[in-house]
Amino acid sequence: MFQDLFQAIVKGEAAQVKTLCKQKVADGISANDLLAQGLLPGMEEVGRLFKDGEYFLPHVIMSGKAMEAGMEVLRPLLSASDARQRARIALGTVQGDLHDIGKNLVGMLMAGGGFEVVDLGRDVPPERFVDAVREQGVQAIGMSALLTTTMPVMAKTVQTLNQAGLRGRVKVLVGGAPVSQRYADEIGADGFASDAPSAVELAKRLCGTGILPVS
Amino acid sequence: MPILNLDPGKLSETEVIRLAGGGVFPPDSPIQTVVKRAITKGHALVEGTGTYVKFPAENTHDGILIHAGALNIDPLPFPGTTRIYGVEAAVFFVVTIGHALEREVDLCFLQRDPVGALFLDAVGSVAAEAVADRLTSVIASEAEALGFRTSSRCSPGYCNWSLEIQKTVFRVLDGNGIGVELTDSMLMIPRKSISGVVFLGKNLNPLNPCKNCKSPDCKDRRS
Numbered sequence: 231m232f233q234d235l236f237q238a239i240v241k242g243e244a245a246q247v248k249t250l251c252k253q254k255v256a257d258g259i260s261a262n263d264l265l266a267q268g269l270l271p272g273m274e275e276v277g278r279l280f281k282d283g284e285y286f287l288p289h290v291i292m293s294g295k296a297m298e299a300g301m302e303v304l305r306p307l308l309s310a311s312d313a314r315q316r317a318r319i320a321l322g323t324v325q326g327d328l329h330d331i332g333k334n335l336v337g338m339l340m341a342g343g344g345f346e347v348v349d350l351g352r353d354v355p356p357e358r359f360v361d362a363v364r365e366q367g368v369q370a371i372g373m374s375a376l377l378t379t380t381m382p383v384m385a386k387t388v389q390t391l392n393q394a395g396l397r398g399r400v401k402v403l404v405g406g407a408p409v410s411q412r413y414a415d416e417i418g419a420d421g422f423a424s425d426a427p428s429a430v431e432l433a434k435r436l437c438g439t440g441i442l443p444v445s
Numbered sequence: 446m447p448i449l450n451l452d453p454g455k456l457s458e459t460e461v462i463r464l465a466g467g468g469v470f471p472p473d474s475p476i477q478t479v480v481k482r483a484i485t486k487g488h489a490l491v492e493g494t495g496t497y498v499k500f501p502a503e504n505t506h507d508g509i510l511i512h513a514g515a516l517n518i519d520p521l522p523f524p525g526t527t528r529i530y531g532v533e534a535a536v537f538f539v540v541t542i543g544h545a546l547e548r549e550v551d552l553c554f555l556q557r558d559p560v561g562a563l564f565l566d567a568v569g570s571v572a573a574e575a576v577a578d579r580l581t582s583v584i585a586s587e588a589e590a591l592g593f594r595t596s597s598r599c600s601p602g603y604c605n606w607s608l609e610i611q612k613t614v615f616r617v618l619d620g621n622g623i624g625v626e627l628t629d630s631m632l633m634i635p636r637k638s639i640s641g642v643v644f645l646g647k648n649l650n651p652l653n654p655c656k657n658c659k660s661p662d663c664k665d666r667r668s
Contacts, residue, residue, distance in 0.1 A: 242475070285468075286466050286467045286468030287465065287466025287467065287563070288462075288465055288468055288470075288476050288479075288560060288563060288564070289468065291559050291560050291563055292476065292560055295559060295560060298557075326628065326629065326630030326632070327630060327632065328632060328634070328636060329632075331562065331563065331566045334554050334562070335559055335563065338559045377602075377608065377630055377631060377632060378602070378608055379608055379630045379631045379632075380630050380632075425466075
């Protein structure tokens with residue numbers, strides 16, 4: 231019943247996913263079942279193919295886009311029935327840095343993975359990440375830096391979170407070309423991701439899956 | 446300083462795909478279609494320009510001394526992990542493809558077209574490298590006419606060079622005339638710009654500092 235939806239996600243066919251979701255909703259299948267048995271397993275398969283080296287970033291982005299198309303149909307129906315909250319993550323390219331393509335792709339895949347994404351944009355100072363935790367109740371922040379000169383802003387943000395007494399309330403993820411697991415450990419971040427799909431996997435591990443199907 | 450308009454020429458599909466995260470896609474795949482479209486669109490948006498300036502230079506024990514008169518430049522460390530011998534001049538350069546392609550990438554994201562944005566951004570990176578190659582070809586031709594050999598280009602942030610060397614490059618290229626600016630965090634604006642140095646010498650050796658480099662971290666070694 232869900233195989234066609236699963237395949238359309240795996241193949242990254244956004245229009246097909248949207249059509250199938252509409253058809254199946256009209257046939258009386260619940261949005262929750264479509265998500266839990268079609269879309270999410272499809273994205274899990276895409277993640278597996280990426281990890282195994284059979285899929286590459288463009289495939290994952292295409293599938294993420296297809297997931298988003300499906301979610302456009304299902305989201306209004308889910309919000310009425312889904313008792314559980316979606317995890318919220320704030321993403322930003324750190325202060326002094328304007329490279330945002332990686333951050334944008336992570337945001338898109340996070341949204342496809344069920345997270346509610348608060349995009350803080352680029353050139354984001356530590357205080358704005360702190361404000362997002364304090365005022366928007368995010369469970370995680372994801373920082374991106376593409377320059378060795380801007381990486382220290384990540385450490386400063388962790389310090390600022392500590393000083394504000396908020397560090398315990400939020401998971402901190404870091405990424406970007408010069409960033410490494412070692413650097414993440416050094417600055418007291420919770421995790422490092424080397425690419426966009428891994429960032430989603432890491433966020434799910436740290437925060438729990440973005441959208442949890444209602445059983 | 447001369448200002449040159451530089452056409453990137455034909456942009457390699459393989460290289461665009463590599464920079465966008467890799468992959469092998471059949472010719473009829475939708476991704477291949479997006480790649481071709483991005484190359485066509487991107488090429489039309491590239492406004493390649495470049496400029497350069499040459500100074501006498503010489504080897505010292507631990508680097509390369511630049512004779513730039515009143516500019517009083519700090520010696521440059523050797524690029525890569527091996528020493529270069531026979532340096533007689535250093536050419537500082539900067540190239541850019543301008544702002545238009547970057548704006549289009551932003552627009553793709555706004556229009557919820559992340560795949561288009563991904564490939565168009567990769568086209569911009571390939572084009573910037575191609576424009577830099579064009580400029581270094583011009584530098585090499587001029588050098589050859591004077592009997593000099595030319596090294597491959599070295600850029601701050603690569604080749605074991607600190608990003609701080611950007612300050613030196615932009616000091617000597619001050620008012621570079623092509624509109625490339627350096628921020629306090631050493632970021633060039635427009636982002637698809639490349640700066641660096643090419644070394645010249647009649648007995649220059651090695652010509653490619655990347656060749657003997659053992660750096661495990663460099664993803665852009667051009668040997």
